[in-house]
Amino acid sequence: MGKVSSLLSNQAFYIVSVYSMIMTLMVGVMLGLVVWSSRISSQRGIIEMPESHYDYIIVGGGTAGCVLAARLSANPYHSVLLVEAGEYFNWLSSVPLVTPMLQGSAHDWAYHTKSQVHSSWGLNNQSSACPRGRGLGGTGQMNYMLHYTGSEEDFSRWEDSGATGWGLRQLQPYVSKMLGTEYQCIAKQPYCLNSYQILLMSAAGLHTTSLHQKSQNNCKRVKAQPRMHISHVDVGNSVLGKAFIDAGNELAMAFKGLSFSTVQSTVYKGQRWSSLDGYLRPTLGQHNLKVLLNTRVTKVVFDNARVVQGVELRMSGDLSTKFVRSRKEVVLSAGAINTPHILLQSGVGPQAHLHKYGIPVVSDLNVGFNLHDHLNMPLYVSLETPVSVTINKVQQVHQFWDYMIHGKGLLASSGLVGVGTAETDLGLLLFGFGSTDEKIFRDIANYKQETFHALFPFSHNKTQEGFVLLASCLLPSSRGIVTLNDADPSNEPVIDPQYLQHPHDIACMIRAVKLAISLSSSQPFQHLGAKLHLPQLEECQHLEVDPQNQSYLECIIRTAAITGYHPGGTCKMGSPHDKTTVVDPQLRVRGLHGLRVMDASVMPTPVSGHPNSILIAMADRTADLILRH
Numbered sequence: 001m002g003k004v005s006s007l008l009s010n011q012a013f014y015i016v017s018v019y020s021m022i023m024t025l026m027v028g029v030m031l032g033l034v035v036w037s038s039r040i041s042s043q044r045g046i047i048e049m050p051e052s053h054y055d056y057i058i059v060g061g062g063t064a065g066c067v068l069a070a071r072l073s074a075n076p077y078h079s080v081l082l083v084e085a086g087e088y089f090n091w092l093s094s095v096p097l098v099t100p101m102l103q104g105s106a107h108d109w110a111y112h113t114k115s116q117v118h119s120s121w122g123l124n125n126q127s128s129a130c131p132r133g134r135g136l137g138g139t140g141q142m143n144y145m146l147h148y149t150g151s152e153e154d155f156s157r158w159e160d161s162g163a164t165g166w167g168l169r170q171l172q173p174y175v176s177k178m179l180g181t182e183y184q185c186i187a188k189q190p191y192c193l194n195s196y197q198i199l200l201m202s203a204a205g206l207h208t209t210s211l212h213q214k215s216q217n218n219c220k221r222v223k224a225q226p227r228m229h230i231s232h233v234d235v236g237n238s239v240l241g242k243a244f245i246d247a248g249n250e251l252a253m254a255f256k257g258l259s260f261s262t263v264q265s266t267v268y269k270g271q272r273w274s275s276l277d278g279y280l281r282p283t284l285g286q287h288n289l290k291v292l293l294n295t296r297v298t299k300v301v302f303d304n305a306r307v308v309q310g311v312e313l314r315m316s317g318d319l320s321t322k323f324v325r326s327r328k329e330v331v332l333s334a335g336a337i338n339t340p341h342i343l344l345q346s347g348v349g350p351q352a353h354l355h356k357y358g359i360p361v362v363s364d365l366n367v368g369f370n371l372h373d374h375l376n377m378p379l380y381v382s383l384e385t386p387v388s389v390t391i392n393k394v395q396q397v398h399q400f401w402d403y404m405i406h407g408k409g410l411l412a413s414s415g416l417v418g419v420g421t422a423e424t425d426l427g428l429l430l431f432g433f434g435s436t437d438e439k440i441f442r443d444i445a446n447y448k449q450e451t452f453h454a455l456f457p458f459s460h461n462k463t464q465e466g467f468v469l470l471a472s473c474l475l476p477s478s479r480g481i482v483t484l485n486d487a488d489p490s491n492e493p494v495i496d497p498q499y500l501q502h503p504h505d506i507a508c509m510i511r512a513v514k515l516a517i518s519l520s521s522s523q524p525f526q527h528l529g530a531k532l533h534l535p536q537l538e539e540c541q542h543l544e545v546d547p548q549n550q551s552y553l554e555c556i557i558r559t560a561a562i563t564g565y566h567p568g569g570t571c572k573m574g575s576p577h578d579k580t581t582v583v584d585p586q587l588r589v590r591g592l593h594g595l596r597v598m599d600a601s602v603m604p605t606p607v608s609g610h611p612n613s614i615l616i617a618m619a620d621r622t623a624d625l626i627l628r629h
């Protein structure tokens with residue numbers, strides 16, 4: 001009997017081993033095919049050496065740069081060069097769940113902030129990580145894929161501050177276009193307008209002049225191919241998602257303006273869908289669009305009349321500098337950290353700061369100021385019900401199989417489940433991870449080991465069920481600055497966000513944390529056996545661990561809150577008469593000719609959520625502003 005059972009178990013072991021070998025082999029082959037086919041299709045339009053000149057030069061192939069390059073090259077008579085410091089991201093970037101693994105990799109600029117005074121006490125050197133995507137697709141190729149298109153108030157604030165033309169009404173047509181609705185004229189009508197005019201008309205309500213009335217009769221909204229694909233967490237299939245919505249309903253009386261939903265993500269058939277996929281990729285290979293990878297723009301060059309001549313660039317592995325001329329415009333889309341860095345290196349920035357490094361001043365502007373970012377305070381909640389993502393579940397072979405064959409399963413989602421707002425400025429995210437890889441999550445936040453362990457007490461347990469609530473102040477008032485370290489463009493700039501410097505922000509963060517605490521103790525989560533683990537942090541050990549204790553809450557926030565990954569504002573857009581602005585509402589750099597900025601650095605104030613899709617719509621509108629010019 002014993003022999004038979006050991007024979008059977010040997011056979012079972014043999015079958016399981018062969019099965020896993022076959023599965024692993026097939027997964028390997030399929031991944032190889034995916035990588036191989038994307039390599040082949042990705043070579044189109046990529047050049048090794050630039051020509052001497054182009055009509056438009058776009059610096060940075062990130063979220064905004066990919067849209068601009070596609071739109072400006074739509075006219076076959078315009079030659080466009082897109083210069084990107086990195087290369088193509090590897091295949092990991094398309095698998096939503098493993099997104100955090102890109103941080104700290106070769107695809108990340110991997111910046112760190114200056115030591116913070118008012119925050120980050122529990123981080124190494126009191127310095128926050130500041131990841132930024134380096135490669136085609138930019139930070140949009142390494143972000144958490146949350147889709148959000150802003151509130152009306154976000155854009156009214158911009159208009160009120162002098163960024164005229166950037167209201168919701170003007171941006172809405174571009175958001176619609178992103179999602180698959182366009183405005184088209186009936187062909188061959190004499191009074192047909194171009195798409196920009198139609199978008200403007202629709203933004204203006206379509207009925208102000210007789211020309212508009214005629215066009216209203218001849219132009220219509222049509223369904224088009226969406227540029228961006230959006231997927232939703234289905235409440236019917238997500239126990240955590242359902243609990244989140246139900247908890248929102250329960251809390252509606254206690255918090256004003258509460259709005260809770262499951263997340264929308266820029267994911268298509270289980271893969272990341274960025275502005276590279278939706279805008280740039282379909283246009284690659286056009287004769288008039290060239291992409292230069294692994295090439296860093298070090299400087300914008302001007303003549304004596306402050307007209308842009310072109311850019312200086314350095315190709316990877318080559319220490320010499322090349323010059324490429326622009327016949328029409330240079331657009332900086334290098335992101336909220338690198339765009340001000342390039343401008344400062346080019347002599348555009350505060351005079352005293354440039355003098356300090358011996359850089360000749362081309363224009364004395366407030367470049368680098370007004371840096372804003374969201375902060376997230378993580379709170380861990382353990383569960384007694386198996387409804388979350390755990391390391392053990394992710395490691396099951398069938399998860400790989402489901403993903404490779406059907407684009408489904410745990411790997412197909414970022415793990416983010418719910419997004420909530422209340423009282424206009426409080427934000428909450430539910431990350432459905434019960435257990436996490438300590439090394440990845442500790443290092444990407446730059447947490448000290450003891451801070452990490454206090455926040456995530458079960459991090460060593462691969463089967464622990466639970467989730468993380470990220471509490472945030474959506475409209476922070478603190479403003480930081482990006483400055484030069486020295487006059488060498490290849491050295492990192494100094495990033496000082498001055499998190500929580502403004503008293504408003506700590507009060508706002510405390511309210512957000514209280515919202516998270518109320519959520520964890522709501523009935524829907526209690527039914528799942530939720531237990532909140534308020535951290536016992538070394539920096540706060542003199543304070544009683546109590547959710548009602550304001551001083552304790554302030555201390556844990558100042559110790560353990562981490563970046564929300566949304567730096568912006570460092571080339572503030574606004575009225576050309578306002579000395580604090582860098583670009584006018586057409587995004588032209590004030591006082592210079594032929595130079596614009598279009599990326600997160602132009603956002604005058606933070607948006608009440610996630611900026612990526614808003615930047616896509618803004619870049620699309622900017623292309624129309626440029627083309628109309």
Ligand SMILES: Cc1cc2nc3c(=O)[nH]c(=O)nc-3n(C[C@H](O)[C@H](O)[C@H](O)COP(=O)(O)OP(=O)(O)OC[C@H]3O[C@@H](n4cnc5c(N)ncnc54)[C@H](O)[C@@H]3O)c2cc1C
Pocket residue numbers: 059060061062063064065083084085086131132133134135136137138139140142143144145146147148295296297298333334335336338339342564565566567598599600601610611612613615
């Ligand atoms: C980890 C993480 C998660 C995030 N999650 C979300 C989310 O879920 N939802 C959301 O809406 N937002 C999210 N964001 C923020 C969002 O992705 C960014 O705000 C957005 O991508 C910024 O776009 P951009 O065009 O301003 O810059 P980027 O996309 O950063 O593009 C800048 C590009 O310029 C290139 N570049 C820089 N310097 C040079 C140079 N000198 N020469 C040539 N090229 C250069 C860079 O390599 C890069 O490709 C996240 C960000 C991070 C880091």
